Every structure is written in structure tokens, then in C-alpha cells.
Amino acid sequence: MKPKVAFYWCASCGGCEEAVVDLDEELLGVADAVDIVFWPVALDFKEKDVAAMPDGSILASFINGAIRNSHQQEMAELLRAKSLVVVAFGICAQLGGIPGLANLSDAKGILAEVYRDGVTPARRYSENGYSLSLPEFFDTVVALDRVIQVDYYLPGCPPTPNLIRDAVHALLAPELPPKGAVLAPDHALCEQCPRKDSRPEKLLVKEFVRPHQVVADQQTCLLAQGLVCLGPGTRAGCNALCIRGNMPCTGCFGPTSRVRDYGAKALSAIASVIESNDESQIERALEAVPDPVGTFYRYSLPSSMLGRRRME
């Protein structure tokens, strides 16, 4: 019997699903090697089918997305019970991702903005004697490992197909990677950047510029051109796709293993290249970073040391 594998999504966008589909021809090889028993984007199995499986009967569940509501938490718990291995798939599951920016507000603030004066979703609703329920919308978004035990992490927004393929092979191999491992290279993106050689020995900039304010040279290190490229603080594994597209790294692969708080590391990497000790000059240089939290914590606010904004 082939090992069983499940894919599930929590607060995410479906980009992680696309990344699996982007295995292309290799997807057929994966489908030959395993039985996919749950994958809402591509298969019609239901939650009750998963609930009916014996505990531990799934070899690996790949769960993407952050935990935003109680249904996502319940599904994560269900899949944890059914699975020998759980992989936090993509940066939302690993660190909170873009949906984690919601931690700059709370449930009340979000519902008020989205529904305005309309009907606000209720946990319970009944009509004509029929009762319905909706999940609890949490105040705070958390990463997957805050609600269940996670065995491996696959970073990226989304993870690249080559990392996914390597992860699947690693899990099918007789000897599993060490528990808690992030299944991507453990060094900074700069090391695999095609513009690496153009990066000055001592990188210093007088001011930063935003991507729409310049025509960026296509060969030179973007940070050396004053663009806020987070490559120095970000884990490699994406093959520098954004930089090849002539746009700076925004940090979707998160930190290397030596860093506790991704945003603090990214902020420190950027702050250290400012060529000035004069406070007013530094202020001026930072004018091109009008949104520090959205820039440095774009994908990691829920798993940062602060976790969320403190509401009044």
C-alpha cells in the first residue's frame, strides 16, 4: 500500500497549491509514489472522510496558511492526529505570512471595516428552525506551530517546486531529516544572488529609494543601488526570483536558523548600510521606508517577538 499524503489550507491564498501543481510532469511521479487522500483544491474528498481515518494513518500532511479562525485550528488538530508527520508548508504556516499583517488590527476592527454597516457574520444563525454556525474569528493570527506540533517547515511565498520535490523525497527516504528542520538552504539569499559579485565589499548607501522612483540597473546589487532588498537577512531557496525580475527581495523565505526574529534581523541588516552617524541624515535616509512593520515583518508578524500590535 502506498503511503498516504494530505494537503490542506488555512488562512492562505491557494498559491501553495499552485506551487504543488507547478511540479508539472513530476506531479505524476508524486501521485505514483503516494496516495493523496485529501486536497480540497484538486480532489473532492470531504472533512468527514479525513475524520473517518484511523489516527496516524497519513504519512504526511502538508498544511499551508496561518491560523486565523477556529475552524482552521480544528482542521490542523484533526490532521495532526491523523498524520505521522506535519509539514508547515509555505511562509503563512511557518511564520504567519501576509494574512498575519491582520495582527496590526483585531477582530472587531477587521469586521467593522469589511462589513461596515452591513450584516456582520454571527457565530450562530437560525432560520425556519434550521441552525447554522460559523467559526470563531480570532483577534490574533498565529503560525501553525502555535496550535499543533509541527515536524518540518517549508518556507516561501510560495515554496519553489524544487524545494517541494526535495521535501517529498526527504520524507519518503528511510532516514528522516532532524525534527524541526526548515527544508531549505541555511544561508542568506545574497549567497545565491546572480548579482552577488556586484555587491561592494563594504556596502554603504547615503539614501534609500523605492522601486518606482528609479530605473534599477539590471546587473548591480539592488541594495547597493539604494533599494531596500532584504536578501542579507533572508533565507535562500527561491533562486532569487524577484531579483531576477529586477525587484528587491521582500523576505518571503523568512530567516536562517540563527535568527529568532526575522524583522529585527532584516531591519538591522538595512540599518547597518546607512552611511551616516548624523541623526537628521539617518532620518532622511529612512524616509524611503515609510512602513517599517509592513516592510520588515511583511511575512512574519505573528511569529515575531511582539506578535501583534498592542490595541488601545
Next chain:
Amino acid sequence: MDSARRITINPITRLEGHGKIEIFLNEQGGVDRAFFQVPELRGFEKFAQGRPAEDMPQITSRICGVCPTAHHMASTKALDALYQVTPPPAARKIRELVYSTFFVEDHALHFYFLGGPDFVVGPQAPAAERNVLGVIAKVGAETGLKVIAMRRKLRELMALAAGKAAHPVFGLPGGVALPSRASR
């Protein structure tokens, strides 16, 4: 309530997003009430506020990773309007190339992976067969591999011009981040 009179479809599948359907039947077995529920909300409407406008193409694309190009392009065009700039002809053509490529790729995805299986494999087929693998079994491996290869090439073409196919990075007010090149 008698469970024979309540039909729950949870989750609805083969589309992007979370959905659930509850159908309640009357004494005669006909549909009395049917409810479509979306048990998710992320709140982009709120957390996009306070972010720089030029970050919107990359933030709003995360509304949907199956059609990120649509969101990316809509935000990019909003930036054109905001900055009151018109992209030069070359940039406009690059945008049109990416979007047209996305259009074809997305339709292929929908037909073969998402909506198609119910029609090609048939609505009565077991769940284990109503999927892309079932479609390939039905249309033959040769056609299946051709479709997969075509989709791969389309995604590669998008990545060449837009940086990434899943969550493009090329949209800027008044243009694109990367000029076209004869080869790369």
C-alpha cells in the same frame, strides 16, 4: 434535526478558497432551504491600509494565489491612475503579454484540474477519480502530458517577464520592473 433531511457539503472543492453548503430538505424530500457559507475572512480591506501604495500589487496578489496576476494587475493599474502616468508602449505590451499568458494558463488549470474532472470523468465517478489524474486517465497520457507541458511553458514565460508566476513582482506605476530582452 433528522440527519436524513440535512445535506452538508464540506468543503466545496476544486476552487480557490473555503466554502461549505448546507441543504435542508422538507417532509417531501424537496429542498426547503439551502445555504452557502464562506467560513473564512482574512481582512485585506483592513491590513492593506497603512501600507505604501506601491506595495499593493505584491500584497493584493495574496488574495488569490491561483489568480494572483489578476490582483497584481488591478493594483498596478490603480497605481497608474493614482500617479497619473501612462505606461510607454513597450511596458504596456509586456503587461499584455503576461496577462494574456495568465489568461490561457488559468483557463487550462480550471478545465483540467479544477472544474473539468466532473465533466470529463463524470459526476457519478468516485471522488478518487474525479480529479486531474482521472482526467489524464480518460484523455490519455499523451494529451495529459501535452497539457502539463504547455502549462509549464506558459508559467515559465510569465516568470521571465514578471519575476514569479505565483505572485508576480513586475508591476510599477507607469510601467514594469524588467524590460524585455531577446534572450535570458
